[in-house]
Amino acid sequence: MEQSLEDNVLPQGTPDSFLLGALAHTHLQDCYQCGKCTAGCPVAVRMDLAPNQLIRLLQLDDSETALRSSTIWECVSCQTCSARCPKSVDCAGVMDVLREASLAQHKAAKPQHAVVAFQKAFLDNIRRNGRLAELELIGLYKADVVWNTGRIGVLFKDAGLAPQLNKRKKLHLLPEKAKDRGVVERIFARCSARCSEPEKK
């Protein structure tokens, strides 16, 4: 499908299937529910809705359930579903749109907070540095998870890895940063997400 940045912007509330499809440059009604996406998905068993069920909900305009599902945060973006779809529905692309919308509308499933937090922390990190500062990312991500879920354990997870990484000269206490961080900030500023935030009540 011809791509343009002049994308539709997802409105507030519950988007319908046509709009979601347009955002993902795919045609959701093409899906005939064969389940090949689910069959090939490496993480389908972990999802609360199988990929084909997710698409089915969207076909029925029930994006609300989709936006709150764990599925979109379990997805590892491996593209297997899209690559094998007999009807060329870009399921992985739909996941991207749903994640974007779910985040904007604060509908991300609670148990999936870690994934959401990580992705957000990642983007914040490169917005500040231009390039990824791994230690900073890990630190802030863990803090977020603890703050929001109270799972203290996360702090100590992988703690043993640090000395090991250090031993292998893989730990950079002073991260590399892009020189022209101004342009990075401006790029971020120009790229508003295509899904608008709901109005604050």
Add this chain to the structure above:
Amino acid sequence: MSKIGVFTCWCGENIARTVDVDEVAKRVAGFPGVVCSLNYKYMCSDPGQAMVREKIASEKLDGIVVASCSPHMHLKTFRKAAQTAGLNPYLVEMANIREQCSWVHHDKPSATAKAIDIIRLSVAKVRNDVPLRPIQVPVTRRALVIGGGVAGIQAALDIADAGHEVVMVEREPSIGGKMAGLSETFPTLDCSQCILTPRMVEVGQHPRIKLYSYSEVEAVDGFVGNFKIKIRQKARYVDVSKCTGCGDCWSVCPLKKNPSEFDYGMGMRPAIYIPFPQAVPARPVIDKKVCAKLIRNGCGLCEKKCKAGAIDFKDEDRVVEESVGCIVVATGYKLYNIAKEQPKASLAGYGEYGYGKYKDVIDSLQFERLISASGPTGGVFKRPSDGAIPKNVVFISCVGSRDNAKGMPYCSKICCMYTAKHTMLYKHKVHDGQAHVFYMDIRAGGKGYDEFVRRAIEQDGARYYRGRVSKITQENGKLIVRGADTLAGTPVEIEADLVVLASAMRPADGVEELAQKLNIGYDEFGFLMESHPKLRPVETNTGGVFIAGACQAPKDIPEAVAQASAAASKVQVMLAADELTREPEIAAINEQTCAACYTCLHTCPYHAIERAEVRTGRGVFIKNTARVNAGLCMGCGTCVSVCPSKSADLQGFSEQQIYAMVESLV
């Protein structure tokens, strides 16, 4: 000046109620060229027709207009009446003042005015009518049947039994087609060979069927009623007339390990072979790609062994010519190649299913051979890789079919049924085995069909999962099938011993080239096009060429047979007389003014226009021109529209007539 009679009908009250027929007759009488104008209660009745006939004779009319109902209703009636009175029937026109006037208007004055206009229009046309004679096309009362599968066999036998000669051309060494290789058939589970082979023998022995096996249609010339066919008889290296089919040659042949075409590579055959024991003709053929004698002048054992002296290593392809009046195309289907490599850019293979990579992933025709009592395993169901009896078999439907990404969005129609059949045949052979079926929808419309599928599930315990399979891999000798059960909403993983893929049906190889030779249409997938999907399902756009069986679309045996009989009956109609009579309302080209741009040739839906030359009486070239083949033209007039100089014209709807009609409305 013409002498035209106009006969206005009251149609009882039907016309007369809203059209003032007396006024009409009076006004029409004043039209130029009209010498008599009458009205009558029922023109189509015997007295009405008698009146028309009488006036034609007494007034020496050279054209008549009957102002009554639709020409689709009674034009034929009045043409016949005119003919009996000695007037050329193509000098009769109708003015439709009932369906298109009196029945749709209530206001008498305006309906009357309209009726007068309609008649004026018809009078303008009839004044420009010219006498036409129906076209007689001589007919060669023989038929060609291309393809010797079940459809071709049915068509050939029907036509031959009706008393006409049939030429049958089959590409393979034996007739029988795909059906000859099937084990048992749905929904009755009767043995395929048991019901087919008697029909094959009938073809082989029929006094009016001339069989060219191991032959192909090389060229087609001519048109309806008069086709000239060139047939290439491929070198068989066996003189069929001498051979007795005793079998000494193939039992002595040392090169026995060649994949059998008939068994789809599941079994082996010698270099000289008959495809299967019941082959018709039961005469062997030498595979020149493997025969040691033909490759390097070695061996030659079969020649020595043959008592009849039928082996002929010097044999060559021969081209013979046959004349026929009609053609039935029954070239059948083949299965889509599931492996990665594809013959067309529009198709893609299933790399994810590992067909061609894993020996125990087979297609459904291969399965038919493995499960067949006459198959390479002698009826014991063994898998190809190691000969073990598979205890878990996965059947996958819609492999290629309904898969846009692979290039075949259509449903192959028969897979649901034969897959159900496969699970039953398997269960009947391997009682402790489990059949698993991945399907998207079960399409079992047909007499006893759904009951059959239910039986597979309910009685024979086939386990059906509604979902596609994403990938097949192999681990520890097991095929790992990763599919989905969309009803349960979960992925499914099955460790299988054998996987059977219900591969999509595609038209047989080379059908597009054949269609081009025959000037018939085919769709983007190569299936041949019928002339009308509902009303002319076995006709093609080329007169005299008919289609039957799976070359037109995926279909099962009963459908293929029914269509073959339908095509045969169409052929019988055409061959019923020595001459074909065709309506003369067809196109003609003024060769003097034709600029030979051939736009008409490109446009004609019937390929009825040819390139031709105008020459003097002594044969000196004057110019190029387009020319209409009266045997093919159907009279649509599209050529006239695209002709810039209007050198093309349509008899019965000529430019002159149409303009006269339009101008009468000034």
Add this chain to the structure above:
Amino acid sequence: MNIGYYPGCALHGSSNDYEQSLRACLGLLDVQLQEIKDWICCGATAAHSLNHKLSLALPARNLALAERDGHKQLFAPCPLCSMQLLKVQKAIAGNGARGELAQIVEADLRGDSQVLNLIQVFQNIGLDRLKAAVKIPQKEITAACYYGCLLTRPPDVTHFDDFEQPTSMEAVVAATGAKTVDWNYKTECCGAGMTMANEDTVLDLAHKILSNAAAHGANCIVVACPMCHVNLDMKQEAVNRRYGKKHGKKLGMVVYYLSDLVGLALGISAEQLGIDRHFVTKA
């Protein structure tokens, strides 16, 4: 041969052993990597998950920088980075997004440079040349070539190899004298960016990959992706902790970068290639 080089964050972070390996190996083959000046992060999974426009703009900036530096070819050793770059090229191919993207990233954008992954770099060098340069044929190695997701997918973006049964990496490995196995997880996912956030998934997937490679007789896995390496190498200890009991034995699967294996064959030492800095160093 000089080619533009976009390392991406990983190679300048915890996967710096990959960069070390690349520079050592490719340097010996006379390929000079010219790092794009002041490149920025491509946004990775986070960007395409959370902000579509950003997921095009960030790599577009890098593409523009490479074009500005005059690079006709741009080598991105990380398949995620390279796929993101290719996505940008696809997006601007129809001219639809070119203008707006150029504005966002404050640089001209033509989209005419060729984006290469590591396998393609070796293909460009020429497998025959590679074979000729081999000093120590890797006869002891029986490799499971692991492509992961994004070298071949999505096929309409990457246009690289057969996306179901790829064989291009095997050809490179074969050139080093090593053997390869036919196995089932070549293009399955390792969990990629979920390393931190969803370790369960990563361990589950990594375990399947590692054990399938072992079951098919491989003594090492070859990758061309920093994330795959992290999940299979660094996380292998964790995989063993969780699944070791099930098997009754620990997996000890060495995970090489493709350049490691080529480098070894060319006679470069394991230390020079940074192989000693991997977590699993020998079987």
Add this chain to the structure above:
Amino acid sequence: MSDDSTRDGTMTENKGFEPKIVAYVCNWCTYLGADLAGTTRLEYPPNVRIIRLPCTGRIDFNLIVKGFEIGADAVLVSGCHPGDCHYTAGNYHARRRWILFRELLDTLGFDLRRIHFTWISAAEGKKWQQVITEMTEQTRQLGPYTDLYANGSAQDSANDLPSGPPTPFEFKTLPAEGALRESCRKLLADGTVKVVIGYGQRGPAILTRAEDAGRLVWNNRCVSNLTTYLKRKEIKALGKPAVVVKPCDEKSLVVLEKESQLDRKNIHVIGMACEGVGEPKCTFCTARTPRFADETLGEAAGPASLADPPPNRFAALMAMAPAERMAFWAKQFDRCVKCYACRQVCPMCYCERCIADKNRPIAIDPAPSAKGNFAWQIARAFHLAARCVGCGECSRACPAGIDLALLNIALHKAAQVNFGYDAGVDPAAEPVVGSYALQDKEDFIG
């Protein structure tokens, strides 16, 4: 200007006006649909007069024009739905021609609300009733049709288009002239060709003797398209010709060959690399070097930019309101004297007997009246649909100075937009008229 008000959508009261509607229908679907309306007694206004033809494929554009000429206020063309054609594809061919024909009419400023295209099947008696009822009512509202031939007042106030050809280039003999003369001399001397068609000091130079080769010129004012001389009987009689073409002229050879009008093997084509000849057509130039010539002479760096680019007259024309366009053309055609120079000079007009000269029936009024001139120009332009290569000879040849090429441009654009077709560019492309596609647009068909 009462008529104009109808064009703006403001309906006028036309008391007592009964529109005359001519309907061309196919025999198998719409005619039967109309019969069904009768059988089921569905009443509709009596204003329609049906002309029954075998197929929509037979319904020619001339007939639509003729309908208006005899005083119809609206014309209906109707046939079988796609896929239902009795003759399998007549309606598809027709649809394709209508797509082009509507563009032509629109360019002429014709009120398209007076031409209706529909698919009505034999089962759609109800639809026939609706179509006729609505059409009659709409036409009644629009008022009598007078635009085309009787609108003197509109003509007087007609606007003209921005005019002025671009300032010609400063005359410059091009370096390839010598090579051209030499090549032609050789061709004639060794008998490869019998006649050379090239540019001379004034107009074309038709040479048969090698020693005359010096009369040939090649400069930046070699404007005309010499391929038109290939159709002349007297030149054909001379034997194998060599013709000098620019990359743009060469396209006419491609079209002519597709239409079997020339045997490419029996023509020697001398292609001249061209940097432009300072004509409006140069603004659309896409190729500087001939692609199919037997020999190519000279070099062209790039088209020389026109010092003073000509105004885009086509855009200006289409920017007018339809009624203004019609008035514009009426005023233009008023000057036409039917000299047929446009026909004579066009390389694509090669019919042995032009339809304009046919007299049984007379499709095109031979008189230089408004009626005859419109009919002629419609026929001329439409016969060139998806064939014209844009050489502009018609406009240059017209002694009345009518910019006839504007009509060709309209159809060229229509073929490009709707069928992706550029006449004379791809020798293998299927001709637009003569083929069809299932997905051809039909948003204008009711």
